[in-house]
Amino acid sequence: MTDTETPPSDITRPVPHGGRSMRVIHGLGWTLIYLGVLTLGFVVHELVITTWFAQQAQPELTAERLAQWAQTDITDMVVVPTTTANQGNENTTGTGAPGDEGGSAQPVILKVESEPELGTAFAVIRIPKLERLRDGWNVVEGVRVVDLRNGAGHMPGTAMPGQPGNAVISGHRTTYGQPFHELNELDPGDRIEVETAIGTSVYEVREIHIVAPTDLWVTEPRQGAWLTLTTCHPKFSARQRYVVVAELVYGPNYDAIQAMS
Amino acid sequence: MITRIWRLLPGPLSVRVAQAVVLTLVFLVALHFFYDWVGNWLLDQGGTVG
Numbered sequence: 001m002t003d004t005e006t007p008p009s010d011i012t013r014p015v016p017h018g019g020r021s022m023r024v025i026h027g028l029g030w031t032l033i034y035l036g037v038l039t040l041g042f043v044v045h046e047l048v049i050t051t052w053f054a055q056q057a058q059p060e061l062t063a064e065r066l067a068q069w070a071q072t073d074i075t076d077m078v079v080v081p082t083t084t085a086n087q088g089n090e091n092t093t094g095t096g097a098p099g100d101e102g103g104s105a106q107p108v109i110l111k112v113e114s115e116p117e118l119g120t121a122f123a124v125i126r127i128p129k130l131e132r133l134r135d136g137w138n139v140v141e142g143v144r145v146v147d148l149r150n151g152a153g154h155m156p157g158t159a160m161p162g163q164p165g166n167a168v169i170s171g172h173r174t175t176y177g178q179p180f181h182e183l184n185e186l187d188p189g190d191r192i193e194v195e196t197a198i199g200t201s202v203y204e205v206r207e208i209h210i211v212a213p214t215d216l217w218v219t220e221p222r223q224g225a226w227l228t229l230t231t232c233h234p235k236f237s238a239r240q241r242y243v244v245v246a247e248l249v250y251g252p253n254y255d256a257i258q259a260m261s
Numbered sequence: 262m263i264t265r266i267w268r269l270l271p272g273p274l275s276v277r278v279a280q281a282v283v284l285t286l287v288f289l290v291a292l293h294f295f296y297d298w299v300g301n302w303l304l305d306q307g308g309t310v311g
Binding site: 030034041042045046050143145148153155168170171172173174175176180211213214215216218219229230231232236237238241242243 | 262292293296297299300301302303304305306307308309310311
């Protein structure tokens with residue numbers, strides 16, 4: 001339609017009169033209305049639709065996790081506890097070979113599970129203190145965008161939950177089910193449970209940090225068995241990371257890990 | 262704007278309705294990916310470090 005054409009009806013399609021300035025105001029008004037609708041759509045998409053999809057995916061992930069547990073290879077590794085007299089000697093912990101004479105105490109078993117494929121649900125995280133995680137949320141292998149759409153994600157290359165080292169699990173805070181929305185409500189001493197194919201490992205919160213997204217040191221291996229949970233901070237922003245570090249206090253590998261320390 | 266696009270669609274009414282449905286679906290899918298991309302970088306990156 002050209003500028004010289006007359007609109008079909010002032011009722012169905014009102015066109016402002018008064019020249020160029022009115023047309024500009026009219027156009028600006030409609031632009032703001034479109035932007036408002038787009039912004040509202042963005043908020044609804046991020047807070048409601050992504051969460052709905054993530055929650056709908058949970059039953060399917062649970063079934064996938066149970067199937068994964070049935071297929072997981074669990075290897076029993078013999079660990080001979082370090083004796084007091086031998087402390088300080090790097091060779092005093094058993095290597096797992098039968099008959100290893102790393103120490104004189106009773107050997108204990110370290111259960112080691114095979115690593116799952118990227119994108120596969122393999123664990124469930126429960127935090128009794130947090131309402132959202134009281135009943136558990138599936139953990140998938142990987143922290144790619146696609147991995148984190150349905151559940152929390154375990155960072156490949158870090159220890160598996162319940163194993164020696166530092167197991168890192170990341171999760172959304174405001175979108176896609178918001179599994180770690182209330183992570184800031186955790187205090188030192190609170191318990192975190194992670195169930196995998198080897199059983200349930202219980203961790204106790206020891207440290208809380210707020211770091212930059214590039215602060216990789218939070219993912220570095222640690223002596224003993226640790227769990228590091230990371231999420232975006234502050235809420236509704238990806239500017240920083242809220243990090244909760246917890247230490248293993250109970251689980252199928254607790255005795256073995258204590259023996260290795 | 263929607264009225265203008267509707268008027269630009271060629272063909273009889275049934276064809277224009279079909280085109281409008283396809284265009285709406287394409288727009289919604291594109292919007293979903295755009296929102297996803299913006300949300301991932303602006304609002305929540307899933308807490309990943311590194």
